[in-house]
Amino acid sequence: MGQAGTAVNGTVADNAGAPVVFATVTLHRAADSVAVKAEFTGAQGTFRLAAAPGGRYLVSAAQVGFQRQWSPAFELPAAGLALAPLVLARSAGTALAEVSVTAARPLYEHLADRTVLNVENSPLAAGATTLDLLGRAPGVTVDAGDNIGLRGRQGLLVLLDGKRLALTGTELADLLRALPAEQVSTIELITNPPASYDAQGTAGVIAIHLKKDQRLGTNGSVNAAYGRGEFGKFTSGGALNYRRQRFNAFGNYTYSDRRNFTRVDIERQFAPAGGPGRSSVQNNDLVSHLQSHAFKVGADFNLSARTLVGVTAGGLAHQLASTNQNQTTTYDGAVALASRYRAVITQDVHRPNATLNANLRHVFADSAGAATLSADADYARYDTRRLTGLTTAYDQPSGPLGLLAGNQQSRLYIESVKADYARPLPHRVRLETGAKVTSVRSDNDVAFDRTQNGVTDRDLGISNTFRYDENVNAAYGILRRAGARTALQAGLRAEQTNTLGQSANGSDDFERHYFQLFPSLSVDQTFNDRHALSLALSRRIERPIYNQVNPLRVYIDPTSYGAGNPSLVPATSYNVELTHTFRQKFSTGLSYSRTDRPIVIQSQPSPEGNLLVVSQSVNLAVQHNYALTLTAPLTLAPWWTFYGNAVLYYARFVGGPAGGPPINRRPALTFSGSNTFALPGGWSGELSTNFETGETFGYERLKYRGQVAAGLQKSLWAKQATLRLNVADIFYTTPIRSTQSYATFAETFYQRLDTRVATLAFTYRFGSATVAGARKRAAGAEEELRRAAGQ
Structure with a gap:
């Protein structure tokens, strides 16, 4: 609790010594940089922030036309504290003539346990998809199978507005492609999340937050963007608050x-034991048309100064129609032509998805640092209706036309209820605890019909139904303590899991029940204003998602299909990370993780033969991952800022599905650099570069690739409108080249997408410009309530 005489006092001045009036001064918790309260400076640049004695804090000062300045971390004594003056360096808005500056958060923020991407005002976000944003994020990779990795590791928990997306691979990537970047506010990359997060995700968490307007009164915006690569891409929408x-x-x-193309060339070598080797060459030319509708509506009610309730409904309905022209040539063991055929594969996929949330936030006292209670009830439904048509014409040897028609129906339901409680304890300790119950149900039905010689029959060998049920009951507790120079956080999460898989023929049934504990610990030690160290340890799990255990097929082309593996078991990881921070900006991190039974994608000849290949997830024995992460935010000039991130990692995999020797080991490097520019006349710019030397994950080896993207934006009409122009993948360097090698099978994969796109976008904002919470003095309970509500 704060005391009347306990406060942080200080002044804010510019580098010429003149006081800065009406600067925003914010008091942050030193442990996690969460804002506690904010004030404006007075006529002499002075400020006073009352706070609880004994707490460990930081103070930041910001003003339009200046760069944000941070104080060193400090412990507030009972008698109060007078800080050294905070000196603000002038930004481009005052260093250059005719430069218009908008007070905005930096594009990238590197915090103690996460990296935050503030993409809302990025010129490169205009007309892009959420998957495009992730593809440019520091340390993030997307492989040939649309699997998302972070710092060389796959197995991520992906959250959308705090709600788990129980999807992986292509299904998750398709959803992120359908979600326009225009709806996204921030993306958080969390490598060692605290116990309040689900333990799912051996590699960490990617948390995507959608926009929510904070301005008082009635306001809104409309936007439109058109991009052109080989095909056109149009996005439009609006918001009202x-x-x-x-x-x-x-x-x-x-x-x-959005219309796109995908061109894939595949070469395969089959060498069965005791038989002659065979091979095939495929060329796929796919054209797709994606239409999506994304919406979110909601309301918040302040029942009192300390209690808030809210409801939110959202949806993402998208339809993907595609046509793939395939040509396949096969060769015998003497490399002589064995067969040649052409195929047309059509897919018509409808995915109407909807979510609903009801929430409660309550603060138990009228002061900052008071106990808080939050509760959420969530419901989500993800439907998939996929119609597949596969027509095959045989050129050599000639044969009758082959027709295969598939009808897949899938319904995924996710229900969860959770409650979280936090309160201060004596000796500068804070307790956080909570419980959560989650239920996942997936109903799947697929029917394939074959037509030969004019007769159509149901193919019972590949038609089936599958139901998957998962229940997770969880509880956690966290103790946080902020000392003079040391901040400690210890957490423990317990999760009890029940899973059940059932197929119509009973051949793929399974039932599993298990209970596991997931401890986590982090220690932050500040030595002085230049050097700080943090240590984080955690244990996490990767439960197979429903589509990873669903044995029903999805055909890609005449010789390739994907299917789940009902024999998959969960993977668990042990993670440790040591980070050094210099001058509160530059960080160097060393991390190691050991994952038992890691889940990877394996492409192998199908038991049916005929050069048919199946792609499915399998468990390996062990994955070791070592990483060195370097982060450098630089101000290269008053008008030029740079954020650089490099990850050097080494992945080693041991043991295939039947044991055996190590599979792959290889060092890799990813680098991302983002330049932002404040230019004269209300212009600003962004130049982004990404590079990957090539990585290994399981059986797959990806070759080097990267991209360069550039964007400009111009503020118009007293900053009510914004015009943006960007070009993505300028040099067309993002095609994916990968190989998979086994004892008797090898595959080379080369994929090109419609990624070199020029986009022009326009946004118009109307209504009030006053931001909620910008009043000079806010009650402590109101501050805690806003923080608990994530506002």
Whole structure:
């Protein structure tokens, strides 16, 4: 609890010594940089922030036209503290003539346990997809199978507005492609999350947060973007918000219409034991048309100064229609032509998805640092309706036309209820605890019909139904303590899991029950204003997602299909990371993780033969991952800032599905650099570069690739409008080349997408410009309530 005489006092001045009036001064918790309260400086640049004695804090000062300045971390004594003056360096807005500056968060923020991407105002976000944003994020990779990795590791928990997306691989990538970047506010990359997060995700968490307007009154925006690569890409939408002191209603909608191509060349070598080797060459030319509708509506009600309730409904409905022209040539063991055929594969996929949330936030006292309670009830439904047509014409030797028609119906339901409670304890300790119950149900039905010689029959060998049920009951506790120079956080999460898989023929049934504990620990030690160390340890799990255990097929071309593996078991990881921070900006991190039974994708000849290949997930024995992470935010000039991130990692995999020797080991490097520019006349710019030397994950080896993207934006009409122009993948260097090698099978894969795109976008904002919470003095309970609500 704060005391009347306990406060942080200080002044804010510019580098010429003149006081800075009406600068925003914010008091942060030193352990996690969470804002506790904020004030404006007075006529002499002075400020006073009352706070609880004994707490460990940071103070930041910001003003339009200046760069944000941070104080060193400190412990507040009972008698109060007078800080050294905070000196603000002038930004481009005052260093250059005719430069218009908008006070905004930096594009990248590197915090103690995460990296935050503030993509809302990025010129490169215009007309892009959420998967595009992730593809440019520091340390993030996307492989040939659309699997997302972070610092050389796959197995991530992906959250959308705090809600788990129970999807992986292509299904997750398709959803992120359908979600326009225009709806995204921030993306957090969390490598060692605290116990309050689900333990799912051996490699960490990617948390995507959608936009929510904080301005008072009635306001909104409309936007439109058109991009052109080989095909056109159109995005449009709008948002409307009404906010008063005790009520807030909001809604937004985005429509996207994107046409794309995918060109894939595949070479395969088959060498069965005791038989002659065979090979095949494939060329696939696919054209797709994606249409999506994304919306979010909701309302918040302040029942009192300390209690808030809210409801939110959202949806993402998208339709993907594609046609793939395939040509396949096969060769015998003497490399003589064995067969040649052409195929047309059509897919018509409808995915109407909807989510619903009800939430409660309550603060138990009228002061900052008071106990808080939050509760959420969530429901989500993800439907998939896929119609597949596969027509095969045989050129050599000639044969009758082959027709295969598939009808897949899939319904995924996710329900969860959780409650979280936090309160301060004596001796500068804070307790956080909570419980959560989650239920996942997936119903799947696929029917394939074959037509030969004019007769159509159901193929019972590959038609089936599959139901998957998962229940996770969890509870956690966290103790945080902030000392004079040391911050400690210890957490323990317990999760009890029940899974059940059932197929119509009973051949793929399974049932599993297990209970596991997931401890986590982090220690932050500040030595002085230049050097700080942090140590994080955690244990996490990767439970197979429903589509990884679902044995039903999805055909890609005449010789390739994907299917789940009902024999998959969970993977568990042990993670340790040591990070050194210099001058509160530059960081160097060393990390190691050991994952038992890691889940990887394996492509192998199908038991049916005929050069048919199946791609499915399998468990290996062990994965070792070592990583060195370097982060450097630099101000290269008053108008030029740079954020650089490099990850050098080494992945070693041991033991295949039947044991055996190590499979792959290889060092790799990823680098991302983002330049932002404040230019004269209300212009700003962004130049982004990404490079990957090539990585190994399981059986797959990817070759080097990268991209360069550039964007400009111009503020118009007193900053009510923004015009953006960007070009992605300028040199077309993102095609994927990969290989997979086994004892009797090898595959080479080369994929090109429609990624070199020029986009022009326009946004117009209307209504009030006053931000909620910008009043000079806010009650402590109101600050805690806003923080608990994530506002």
